[in-house]
Amino acid sequence: MTLLTVDFQRFAIRPGERVMDMGCGAGRHAFELYRRGANVVAFDLDEQELKGVENMFAAMRMEGEVPEEATAETVQGTALELPFPDDSFDKIIASEVLEHIPDDMAAMRELMRVLKPGGQLAVTVPAFLPERICWALSEDYHTAPGGHVRIYTRAELEAKLKSIGFRIDGHHHAHGLHSAYWWIKCAVGIDNTENPLAKGYHQILVWDIMKRPLATRLAEKALNPLIGKSIVVYFTKPSAHAG
Numbered sequence: 001m002t003l004l005t006v007d008f009q010r011f012a013i014r015p016g017e018r019v020m021d022m023g024c025g026a027g028r029h030a031f032e033l034y035r036r037g038a039n040v041v042a043f044d045l046d047e048q049e050l051k052g053v054e055n056m057f058a059a060m061r062m063e064g065e066v067p068e069e070a071t072a073e074t075v076q077g078t079a080l081e082l083p084f085p086d087d088s089f090d091k092i093i094a095s096e097v098l099e100h101i102p103d104d105m106a107a108m109r110e111l112m113r114v115l116k117p118g119g120q121l122a123v124t125v126p127a128f129l130p131e132r133i134c135w136a137l138s139e140d141y142h143t144a145p146g147g148h149v150r151i152y153t154r155a156e157l158e159a160k161l162k163s164i165g166f167r168i169d170g171h172h173h174a175h176g177l178h179s180a181y182w183w184i185k186c187a188v189g190i191d192n193t194e195n196p197l198a199k200g201y202h203q204i205l206v207w208d209i210m211k212r213p214l215a216t217r218l219a220e221k222a223l224n225p226l227i228g229k230s231i232v233v234y235f236t237k238p239s240a241h242a243g
Helices: 028-035 047-062 104-114 128-137 154-163 179-188 196-211 214-227
Strands: 018-022 039-044 071-076 089-095 115-126 167-174 230-236
Touching: 018 028, 028 039, 028 047, 028 089, 039 047, 047 071, 089 104, 104 115, 104 154, 115 128, 115 154, 128 179, 154 167, 154 230, 167 214, 179 196, 179 214
Parallel strands: 018 039, 018 089, 039 071, 089 115
Antiparallel strands: 115 230, 167 230
16 A cells, blocks of 8 residues: 555546656655556656666566556656656646755746646645644754755645646645654654654554554544645646637
8 A cells, every 4th residue: 555645536547648757756656657557657856766666667567566558667857857748748746846846937837848738737745834833843854955945835836837827626635644743753853763752653654554444544534634744736737729
């Protein structure tokens, strides 16, 4: 079981669609896209991360976890100059990446450029309140190299993407149970792996991800609008006709 931030009931994937996971990191969304039959491009700046993603793609193929016709590849590069032609993708996921990019508007314009008219974009970033608390508790949390350079409000995120032509299709919060874990980590030290409270809470989160019991599903559903760690916003690039 993998922790997914994008809701694939809202962001439906059809077999054969070409989908990019932009800033894929360790690949959690890319793997789900592959399982659903997409032709996946896992894109990231970090070559080491991409090697791990490629190894997992190969393992998934070997184990028969993916449809035969589905494809998956990794591509290394910068979000500011995506190495793809205009109108290349049916759908794009950009999960927990824009908050790392100083020139986020340039990255957003690239997403608009490579997405097909009528294509959909799912963007996730840390939600304002939980993120603001993390910044207040720990300077290391957001000043480490490659760390977060801004805290988005949903209004700012939507306004920026709307300003370059995207249509807003709705939003939700995710991972309400995870905010407290990061507050604990920030309070005791981001790199403090031996703190018993942080270790204990982490074990609970792993158990929850693996077992998904009803009690924690209901708790997270109640907590998400209040302290969900991530905000997820869905967009569409208008069709050429509508434009």
